[in-house]
Amino acid sequence: MIDAKLITFITLLEEKSYTKTAKKLYITQPAVTHHIKSLEKEYEITIFSNTKNFDLTKDGKILYEYAKYAKYEDEQLRNNLKNSSDTEVLNIAYTNTIADCPIASGLINNIKNYSTKINPYILNYNDIEKRILNGQLDFGFIDNSFDSSNFDSITLSHNEIILVCKNGGAFDGKERITREQLMQSIIVTGDEEGGLFRSFIQSMKNKNIRLKNTVVLKASNINLLVNLIDINDGIGFVYESSVKDLLEKSILRKIELLNFSASQNFYLIYNRRNYLSEKKMMIIDYLKKYKEE
Numbered sequence: 589m590i591d592a593k594l595i596t597f598i599t600l601l602e603e604k605s606y607t608k609t610a611k612k613l614y615i616t617q618p619a620v621t622h623h624i625k626s627l628e629k630e631y632e633i634t635i636f637s638n639t640k641n642f643d644l645t646k647d648g649k650i651l652y653e654y655a656k657y658a659k660y661e662d663e664q665l666r667n668n669l670k671n672s673s674d675t676e677v678l679n680i681a682y683t684n685t686i687a688d689c690p691i692a693s694g695l696i697n698n699i700k701n702y703s704t705k706i707n708p709y710i711l712n713y714n715d716i717e718k719r720i721l722n723g724q725l726d727f728g729f730i731d732n733s734f735d736s737s738n739f740d741s742i743t744l745s746h747n748e749i750i751l752v753c754k755n756g757g758a759f760d761g762k763e764r765i766t767r768e769q770l771m772q773s774i775i776v777t778g779d780e781e782g783g784l785f786r787s788f789i790q791s792m793k794n795k796n797i798r799l800k801n802t803v804v805l806k807a808s809n810i811n812l813l814v815n816l817i818d819i820n821d822g823i824g825f826v827y828e829s830s831v832k833d834l835l836e837k838s839i840l841r842k843i844e845l846l847n848f849s850a851s852q853n854f855y856l857i858y859n860r861r862n863y864l865s866e867k868k869m870m871i872i873d874y875l876k877k878y879k880e881e
Contacts, residue, residue, distance in 0.1 A: 590662040594655040596623040597635070601652065604642050627651065656721065657861050663723040678868070681709040681716045682729045685778045686854055688810035689830045691745055692729060699871055710809075712781045720859050726868065728857045731783035731827075739857040742875050748828045749787055749850040752840040757821040764844040765823070767797055774803045774822035776813055783852045788825040791850035814840065827852070 600609045600620060610617040628635055633647035644652060678699070682692050687710045696706060711719070716728040721738060734741065753759040758773075765773075778784030785806060792799060805820065807813035810830045817824040823843070834840040856875055858864075864872070 590658045593623040593627050594658055596620055597627060597652070598655050598659060600624065601642060601644075660721070660723040660859070660861070677705045677707065678727070678871075679707045679709070679725045680727045680729070681711045681719065681725050683713050683716065683731055683782055684710055684809045685782045685784045685813075685827065685830070686729055686731045689747070689827055689854070690832070691829065691854060695729065695744070695875070698874070712779070712808075713783075714781055716857075720857065723859075726858060726862075729854065730857055731852050731854050732781075732786070733783070734855065734857055738860060740860040741858075742856040742872070744854045744856055744875070745829075747852050747854060749784065749791070749825055749852060750828045751843050751845055751848065752817065752824045752826055752831060752835070753843050754818050754821065755838050755841050759823075759841075759843055762843060764846065767795065767845065770823060770845060771797065771799065771802050774805060774820040775799070775825065776805045776807060776816045776820065776822045777825040778813065779806045779808050784825065784827065787850050787852045791848065795845075795848065825850075 596609065596613060596615075596619075599612055600606065603609045603612060606617050606620045609620050613620075624635060627633075631647070631651065633651065634645050635648040635651065637643045637645045637648070680696070680699075686692055696708060699706060709725070713730055713732045716725065716730060717734065717738075719725040720728055729744070731747070751765075759765065777788045805816050805822070807816055810826065813824060813826060814831070814834065816822065817840070824840070828835075828842075831840055835842060856872075858872070
């Protein structure tokens with residue numbers, strides 16, 4: 589069981605108020621103060637450098653990281669005890685732009701072979717990161733860089749980023765566009781938190797293309813991205829795997845930009861400090877092999 593003083597400490601940092609913390613935890617305000625002073629005495633540290641703004645000292649930050657880890661471990665233990673039967677509940681989230689790629693549904697279908705109940709979510713990267721560290725998610729499928737000091741990972745696939753346009757639009761009959769034509773077009777790509785957008789920006793920098801006066805629309809998912817391409821007769825930067833069906837049906841058409849090359853890895857991430865049940869370890873081992881196939 590996690591020390592109640594650590595729960596008080598975490599809650600105080602969330603609420604930024606002794607009164608609100610006391611109310612949330614159903615204890616008195618003096619009890620909140622007592623818990624914080626007890627932690628300082630027990631570990632011989634000063635927790636706050638500024639008690640008004642609740643700024644942490646270096647020691648306070650270390651204690652906070654430990655407190656979050658202890659809370660997470662306690663929640664995981666409780667979940668594992670609740671789900672000690674053969675059917676284990678897994679909470680998994682995808683980033684918006686990875687959810688429409690075939691690998692997403694393929695992974696879920698394969699994980700189901702482990703008689704596991706799965707709760708899937710579609711979230712932005714920052715929410716996935718936060719929820720994994722808070723114990724609300726077991727795994728995240730992401731198309732983004734991540735902090736390897738907090739997360740273990742498996743590289744699931746390597747995905748090419750391509751340019752697409754709609755059939756019958758302004759670029760009908762063109763197999764390739766110039767950088768000048770690109771800069772005069774409306775560009776559509778993923779949202780700013782995702783790896784698709786970041787890879788697009790990096791590829792433009794690599795080609796020394798400045799987009800200062802170019803309209804760049806950002807979509808939170810592939811369906812919206814495709815609609816924006818259609819409505820604006822624009823150029824889309826997308827994962828090739830996410831629009832494969834649309835290319836085959838000639839709804840979209842691939843178009844080239846001279847010397848353009850961009851790609852992004854898809855990762856499975858999970859808390860490196862997490863207690864992993866036997867079934868979760870089996871899934872991780874399976875996904876490592878899945879990656880190699």
